Amino acid sequence: MGLKDKAKATAKNVEGKIQETYGNMTDDPKNQVAGKAKQAEAKVKHTVEDVKDEAKKATD
Numbered sequence: 001m002g003l004k005d006k007a008k009a010t011a012k013n014v015e016g017k018i019q020e021t022y023g024n025m026t027d028d029p030k031n032q033v034a035g036k037a038k039q040a041e042a043k044v045k046h047t048v049e050d051v052k053d054e055a056k057k058a059t060d
Contacts, residue, residue, distance in 0.1 A: 005049050013042035 020035025022028070 002049070005045070009042045009045040009049070012045070013039050016040075016042060 016035045016038025018035070019031050019038060023031030023033075023035055
């Protein structure tokens with residue numbers, strides 16, 4: 001996984017956790033859902049990059 005892509009996905013995950021926590025603290029379901037969605041997006045990006053890494057290892 002490229003370091004740049006990994007950093008972006010991790011930042012998106014942290015951003016989502018913060019937004020979800022803010023939503024929980026303010027009882028704002030919109031922010032809760034948006035935060036969870038960002039975390040899910042980050043997880044998908046990590047998974048895609050992991051698959052790419054494994055494919056590259058298999059071809060090397």
